Amino acid sequence: xxxxIQSTPAAAAELLVRLIAHDLRANPQLVLGLxxxxxxxxxxxxxxxxxxECGLSFAGAxxxxxxxxxxxxxxxxxSYHRYMQEHLFRHVNVDLRNTHLPxxxxxxxxxxxxxxxxxxxxxxxxxxxxxxxxxxxHIGFNEPLSALHSRTRVKALxxxxxxxxxxxxxxPSKMPRRAITMGVGTILEARxxxxxxxxxxKAEIVAKAVEGPxxxxxxxxxxxxxxxxxxxxxxxxxxxxxxxxxxxxxFANEPEWEPYRSAS
Ligand code: F6R
Numbered sequence: 303x304x305x306x307i308q309s310t311p312a313a314a315a316e317l318l319v320r321l322i323a324h325d326l327r328a329n330p331q332l333v334l335g336l337x338x339x340x341x342x343x344x345x346x347x348x349x350x351x352x353x354x355e356c357g358l359s360f361a362g363a364x365x366x367x368x369x370x371x372x373x374x375x376x377x378x379x380x381s382y383h384r385y386m387q388e389h390l391f392r393h394v395n396v397d398l399r400n401t402h403l404p405x406x407x408x409x410x411x412x413x414x415x416x417x418x419x420x421x422x423x424x425x426x427x428x429x430x431x432x433x434x435x436x437x438x439x440h441i442g443f444n445e446p447l448s449a450l451h452s453r454t455r456v457k458a459l460x461x462x463x464x465x466x467x468x469x470x471x472x473x474p475s476k477m478p479r480r481a482i483t484m485g486v487g488t489i490l491e492a493r494x495x496x497x498x499x500x501x502x503x504k505a506e507i508v509a510k511a512v513e514g515p516x517x518x519x520x521x522x523x524x525x526x527x528x529x530x531x532x533x534x535x536x537x538x539x540x541x542x543x544x545x546x547x548x549x550x551x552x553f554a555n556e557p558e559w560e561p562y563r564s565a566s
Contacts, residue, residue: 303525304532305512305549306559307540311500314536315344317562318432318498321532322349323358325430325494330362333422335431335489337368337442338385341498342434350393360396364425366418368433368442368489370406371478372456380471381406404454404482415454415482422488431492435499438462439507439520443483446519450527452485486524495531497522502538509542 308314322345326332336342352358367382376383383403391401402421408414422428433441438460444452445460458480459467468474489495499508511522512533518524525531540546553559 303512303528304552305540305543305545306532306534306553307543307546307550308534308536311536311538312344314498314500314534314539315341315348318345318496318534319348319352320562321496322430322432323352326358326360326363329429330359331364332362333364333366333425333427333429335366335368335428335484335492336386336390337432337434338382338389339434339436341500342432343389345432345498346389346393349390353394358394360394363396364400365396365402366422366425366428366484367403369481369483370404372406372411372480372482373478375407376403376405380477406478406482411456411482415456418482418484419454419488422484428492429494431489431495433489433495433497433522433525435497435504435507435511435522436463437466437503437507439511439522441486441489441497441522441525443481444486444489444521446521448486448518448521450490450516450518450521450524451487453488454482454484456480457483486518486521490524490528492528493530495525495528497525497531497533498535499533499539500536502541504535504539505541508533508535508539509544513544 308317370382374381404418405414438446443457468477471477511520516523516526
């Protein structure tokens with residue numbers, strides 16, 4: 303795992319965008335794993351801008367989102383289907399037939415989870431997985447005690463996550479209590495993982511996930527086992543990391559990061 307500390311949330315998002323753009327240009331058929339949430343909004347705004355102004359093409363890309371709320375149809379304004387339409391898909395040239403999210407309103411949820419896993423496999427697996435991190439340390443909606451080998455399945459949302467996200471619902475009491483989420487094991491199979499966390503509110507959970515023990519109580523800690531995972535944080539989210547000086551030294555000195563230093 304590598305940790306890159308950037309000065310501001312905008313600089314952190316910018317670095318993530320540059321890494322995505324690099325991989326997409328190198329492999330136009332990239333299989334991209336997508337996250338939703340407030341942190342990603344800035345990333346999708348910038349990707350849309352790069353599409354408009356610099357010709358970044360999504361024409362050959364295939365996308366798989368991490369999760370969707372159980373019970374919400376794709377047309378629901380609070381669904382992650384709608385989030386992706388609003389924040390990314392309608393602003394870029396992705397072929398909508400190549401964009402995939404779990405169907406939260408499927409009549410047979412177990413079959414839907416199985417279908418989703420198979421579809422990822424059929425596309426050759428995820429090349430680049432984007433992640434945020436929740437207050438519980440979840441990635442996707444892998445709440446505490448998610449098995450480190452878990453696959454796509456229905457997960458009950460924790461009270462902390464319900465508190466984190468219910469304000470995004472017009473009527474907070476209508477926020478679904480369950481979601482379909484890729485499992486921790488599914489996420490760990492992505493060839494590369496990029497996690498973005500910004501703001502002081504994430505500092506404690508980022509430190510636990512990155513520097514604490516690997517535990518199913520904090521799903522993001524499983525990323526310590528991934529061979530190619532980069533955690534990008536702003537100063538505020540980095541504040542509780544013990545190894546800040548070391549992480550900064552690596553970013554400032556290792557040749558692989560040379561093309562990306564100007565974003566900081
Ligand atoms: C969303 C997702 C979640 C979020 C996390 C952070 O698809 O999988 O894990 O990434 O809850 O959300 P924000 O960015 O709103 O703090």
